[in-house]
Amino acid sequence: MTITLKVPSIACGGCADTITKAIEVHEPEAKVSVDVDSKMVTVDTDASTETIKEIITASGHTVGD
Ligand SMILES: [Cu+2]
Known part of the structure; x- marks a missing residue:
């Protein structure tokens, strides 16, 4: 499954x-790509x-809508 999240x-x-x-x-095993310009x-x-959101939050970032 591909998950796309906005991380402002x-x-x-x-x-x-x-x-x-x-x-x-x-x-x-996850493949991660981050676009800094579009966040x-x-x-x-x-x-x-939910798991990916929790990992991003725990790394000190905030997941948007
Ligand atoms: Cu930075």
């Missing part, structure tokens, strides 16, 4: 790395949307 707190490539690594630690995180994973 993404400000730079460092934020993208933080989020990518956090997701990969918890869901090693969109796309995750190809078997994990639930």
Whole structure:
């Protein structure tokens, strides 16, 4: 399943790395891509949307609608 989330707190490539690594630690088979300009995180994973949201929140970022 592909999950796409808006993460308005993404400000730079460092934020993208933080989020990518956090997701990969918890869901090693996930494929993560982050678009810094549009602040969109796309995750190809078997994990639930809720799980991915929780990981992003725990990494210090805020998931939008
Ligand atoms: Cu940043």
